[in-house]
Amino acid sequence: MELDRMDENDWKYHGEGNKSLVVSHVQHCRVLRLLKYPAEDSENPPQTAEQAFRQIQNIVDFTSNVMSCLLGEKFVHSGEVVRLPLEFVRQLSIKIQHQRPAWRCDKVMDIYSGCALCLPNLTSPTLHQPTPTPPLCIEIKPKCGFLPSPKHVSKDIKTRVCRYCMHQHYKVAKGKWKRRSLYCPLDLFSGNRQRMHFAIRHLIEEPQNNLKVFKGGQCIYSSKEGSDESPDTNSLLHHLRPYFLRGNNRVNGHMTTKAVLNDFIQVLGNALMSAAGGDGGQVTDRTGEGRSFCEASLFNRERIRHGSQGLPTNNILSRILQTQMLDSLDIEGLYPLYCQVEQHLQDFPKDRTGLQIDGPYDQNFLEKVQKCSMEDDGSVEYAAAKVHQYRIAMTAKDCSIMVTLVPSGEEEDDDEDLSSQKRLRDFRPQAFSSSVSVLDLDPKPLDSVPRQLRLDQKIVSCYLRTGGTLPNGSLPPLPSILAAEREERALLFQAV
Numbered sequence: 459m460e461l462d463r464m465d466e467n468d469w470k471y472h473g474e475g476n477k478s479l480v481v482s483h484v485q486h487c488r489v490l491r492l493l494k495y496p497a498e499d500s501e502n503p504p505q506t507a508e509q510a511f512r513q514i515q516n517i518v519d520f521t522s523n524v525m526s527c528l529l530g531e532k533f534v535h536s537g538e539v540v541r542l543p544l545e546f547v548r549q550l551s552i553k554i555q556h557q558r559p560a561w562r563c564d565k566v567m568d569i570y571s572g573c574a575l576c577l578p579n580l581t582s583p584t585l586h587q588p589t590p591t592p593p594l595c596i597e598i599k600p601k602c603g604f605l606p607s608p609k610h611v612s613k614d615i616k617t618r619v620c621r622y623c624m625h626q627h628y629k630v631a632k633g634k635w636k637r638r639s640l641y642c643p644l645d646l647f648s649g650n651r652q653r654m655h656f657a658i659r660h661l662i663e664e665p666q667n668n669l670k671v672f673k674g675g676q677c678i679y680s681s682k683e684g685s686d687e688s689p690d691t692n693s694l695l696h697h698l699r700p701y702f703l704r705g706n707n708r709v710n711g712h713m714t715t716k717a718v719l720n721d722f723i724q725v726l727g728n729a730l731m732s733a734a735g736g737d738g739g740q741v742t743d744r745t746g747e748g749r750s751f752c753e754a755s756l757f758n759r760e761r762i763r764h765g766s767q768g769l770p771t772n773n774i775l776s777r778i779l780q781t782q783m784l785d786s787l788d789i790e791g792l793y794p795l796y797c798q799v800e801q802h803l804q805d806f807p808k809d810r811t812g813l814q815i816d817g818p819y820d821q822n823f824l825e826k827v828q829k830c831s832m833e834d835d836g837s838v839e840y841a842a843a844k845v846h847q848y849r850i851a852m853t854a855k856d857c858s859i860m861v862t863l864v865p866s867g868e869e870e871d872d873d874e875d876l877s878s879q880k881r882l883r884d885f886r887p888q889a890f891s892s893s894v895s896v897l898d899l900d901p902k903p904l905d906s907v908p909r910q911l912r913l914d915q916k917i918v919s920c921y922l923r924t925g926g927t928l929p930n931g932s933l934p935p936l937p938s939i940l941a942a943e944r945e946e947r948a949l950l951f952q953a954v
Contacts, residue, residue, distance in 0.1 A: 464546040474562055476494075490577075493571070493573070496565055507573065510573045516819060520901040524827075529781060539574070541573055550567075581672040594671065594701065615918065644752045652757075778854050796845055861892060
């Protein structure tokens, strides 16, 4: 990428989150992440160019020196900070503005610093050649996969119903989503194939912002926040059908919708279970832990047959879960320690650097987190280390997993961009090569802690107030997947 020859016409809008906006190159496998800030600050940027550079460099350092060590180097892409020509950035902002969702336009793209984070475009593998079945990329935001210990929570419901399932009720009540997702993260993180497939099916039925599917770099399936319309599952299945025609799930030569969906879920589940950062390792059995089942999940425990009940120790889901569990105190148990740190910083502001509150995110920072004592000795160092652990755990709870599936025979096995490739041959449809990456690994700021406490209180209060019930129309309607199955069945019977 020649920074002195940047042309806004070579880039297109890719997506955005709360704090950054992403554009992708139309030819090369690259994306740029640019900072955003409130629209009212559009004329007066809230920070200097050097501060913006430092903010993005902190993201790179935190990703490469902290999250990469905890999750596995082969899963993490740290990227690099680049300085872009200001005129290019301004013209790019103008070009993409009409493509942005209206509800995201309360913030504007940073056009003053010229700083951006350059990363590989994980939705479009580099060496892929155009074919009838280009790579499929599935982005999953799994969320928190465990229940907190009863030792630190004030409401018993938090030890029985997971944060995600309770949060669904709050989001529907506030109108952020029209319908509740029946996905439960504890099913996905269980390591039990039945529960995992159950979770993936519900992600597909009501993806919200927890699932996106890309084909050849183009998003073909996602949800729009606040929309009254259900995602078009029939369109997704139409895109998926060519990938599974080699399977044996056909009736009179016709592959049913149910077969396409089941094969896709099985392939995706296999990819998640195969994604190991080493040579696999023994399975961590979590069946004895009450913290691995959520009462709000619709999965019937009695349905579990014999088989794996845990995740391989080096599996990517296992690594994410273990990193999430650095939050050993829950926000309620952590908040007093946060207040201790805040009071200390008010009394001794110069200690902010020594406690590495704002970084640098280096080996020393990671060691402080990993060597933190189990017992509270009353020191500010202990309190700061627990706050750091919580911030890292929050990053793991909010990360995304990108699974790339390449149909076998259409991609060379030695494609270096498909790290941690695994042959997925233990299912009926054609084999795929898979790669898994983890993204959205930014550090959470210290001042997010009190906001998290307030949000936690609102979520729990809403769930208890409603008794876990929802207004009419807030549950997903009968999935169009099932409707399509009935239509197909009728056609097949007519053809007999």
